[in-house]
Amino acid sequence: MEFWRPEVEALPPEKLRAHQEKLLLEYVKYAYEHSPYYRRQFDERGLRPEDIKNLDDFFEKVPMISKLEIIENEREKPPFGEFLAVPPDKVVRIFISPGPIFYPLTKDELENAVEMCAACFYTCGVRAGDVVDVAFAYNWVPAGTVFDDACRRIGAAVIPAGTGFTDMHIQVMRAASVTAFVGTPSFLMQIGKRAQELGLKPKQDLRLRVGVFTGEAVPDSLKRELNALFGLAPMEIYAAAEVGIMARECPAAASGKVRGLHIYEDIVLELIDPKTGEHVPPGEPGEVVATFLQRRSMPLLRYRTGDLAAGLEEGVCECGRSSSRLLKIVGRVSDVVKVRGMFVVPSQVESVLRRHPELGRFQMVIERPATLDELTIVVESKDRSEELRKTLESELKEVIKLRASVEFVDKLYEDAKLVVDKREFE
Ligand SMILES: [Zn+2]
Numbered sequence: 001m002e003f004w005r006p007e008v009e010a011l012p013p014e015k016l017r018a019h020q021e022k023l024l025l026e027y028v029k030y031a032y033e034h035s036p037y038y039r040r041q042f043d044e045r046g047l048r049p050e051d052i053k054n055l056d057d058f059f060e061k062v063p064m065i066s067k068l069e070i071i072e073n074e075r076e077k078p079p080f081g082e083f084l085a086v087p088p089d090k091v092v093r094i095f096i097s098p099g100p101i102f103y104p105l106t107k108d109e110l111e112n113a114v115e116m117c118a119a120c121f122y123t124c125g126v127r128a129g130d131v132v133d134v135a136f137a138y139n140w141v142p143a144g145t146v147f148d149d150a151c152r153r154i155g156a157a158v159i160p161a162g163t164g165f166t167d168m169h170i171q172v173m174r175a176a177s178v179t180a181f182v183g184t185p186s187f188l189m190q191i192g193k194r195a196q197e198l199g200l201k202p203k204q205d206l207r208l209r210v211g212v213f214t215g216e217a218v219p220d221s222l223k224r225e226l227n228a229l230f231g232l233a234p235m236e237i238y239a240a241a242e243v244g245i246m247a248r249e250c251p252a253a254a255s256g257k258v259r260g261l262h263i264y265e266d267i268v269l270e271l272i273d274p275k276t277g278e279h280v281p282p283g284e285p286g287e288v289v290a291t292f293l294q295r296r297s298m299p300l301l302r303y304r305t306g307d308l309a310a311g312l313e314e315g316v317c318e319c320g321r322s323s324s325r326l327l328k329i330v331g332r333v334s335d336v337v338k339v340r341g342m343f344v345v346p347s348q349v350e351s352v353l354r355r356h357p358e359l360g361r362f363q364m365v366i367e368r369p370a371t372l373d374e375l376t377i378v379v380e381s382k383d384r385s386e387e388l389r390k391t392l393e394s395e396l397k398e399v400i401k402l403r404a405s406v407e408f409v410d411k412l413y414e415d416a417k418l419v420v421d422k423r424e425f426e
Pocket residue numbers: 250251252253262317318319320321
């Protein structure tokens with residue numbers, strides 16, 4: 001087995017936890033001593049860094065932070081609000097993400113960010129000698145430049161392609177024998193289709209052997225299509241500008257032997273119930289909350305990503321890594337409804353209905369006629385047969401793990417809401 005950082009990637013689970021706790025205690029102390037924001041947060045709660053002795057204390061006592069709180073704080077005192085935790089002249093890069101949110105980085109931190117991405121790309125199979133097309137934006141956000149640096153650190157040659165210019169990508173992929181693609185899966189699909197229009201056979205005429213995808217949902221069906229079209233290994237990473245790469249797929253997961261994306265070893269990742277803030281039971285879906293233990297210019301403790309993941313899987317993987325695996329991101333927390341204690345995401349319902357191209361738009365209606373929630377999927381359909389209704393209900397049950405009734409209508413209102421919650425909450 002090959003690891004970029006064997007000293008942490010191959011640690012047994014209990015040693016990995018110890019590694020994280022050691023970093024965490026230093027990090028909490030650092031945040032308290034250097035970040036005016038965390039100094040205030042801790043003082044207001046009468047909390048001292050010494051009160052955090054392990055991960056459980058951290059989860060129990062340290063407040064979470066959302067994107068909105070960062071935006072508001074920075075807006076009051078631009079550009080970094082109360083977050084800057086290093087002398088201003090140590091900042092060498094400022095990344096901007098929509099909001100806008102300003103992220104300062106020092107030279108050392110940029111090194112850490114590149115190292116993190118290199119470790120993750122290496123897990124995905126990028127190697128020295130690869131020629132990589134980096135098809136993420138190089139302006140404002142970290143993606144393009146940091147991924148570029150990471151591929152070069154591995155020893156690959158990088159084409160700083162950025163977004164757009166489909167035909168140019170095809171031309172360059174052929175001429176320079178590009179072997180790896182880093183970008184969104186939908187853009188690579190567009191490249192593949194365009195190549196076919198131009199009379200090329202992507203599998204034979206191009207040399208792509210690995211694709212590293214992020215930036216949007218990466219459905220398994222799309223991965224299979226990309227594999228069939230290019231003959232490449234479709235690998236997924238999960239990233240956010242606020243944290244970095246939080247998780248990446250390993251070859252064992254890509255081949256379907258195990259599920260999920262390994263969490264980066266220097267990140268503490270939790271799944272919470274977005275309503276209560278409590279940890280969800282093992283294996284259940286929840287909002288991703290992440291702490292990158294190496295971020296020094298702008299420490300963020302327990303950052304709420306707003307992404308809902310299907311669950312976490314524990315246990316040492318066939319690839320030899322022991323970090324837990326994050327299951328699929330199924331949607332945004334803002335789109336989620338809780339029915340009978342289970343999260344239901346419109347995109348899950350949509351994925352079932354899409355298997356039947358004859359169906360039109362749909363609406364999710366949740367009611368509580370007595371004590372139990374009832375979920376009805378109202379869907380536009382010409383076919384009103386009992387057979388179709390039964391098929392849909394059983395397919396839905398499989399995906400959303402809940403019984404839902406299906407109702408057919410000719411047409412929904414033009415601006416019908418996706419989710420209608422008729423329950424009354426006290
Ligand atoms: Zn693995």
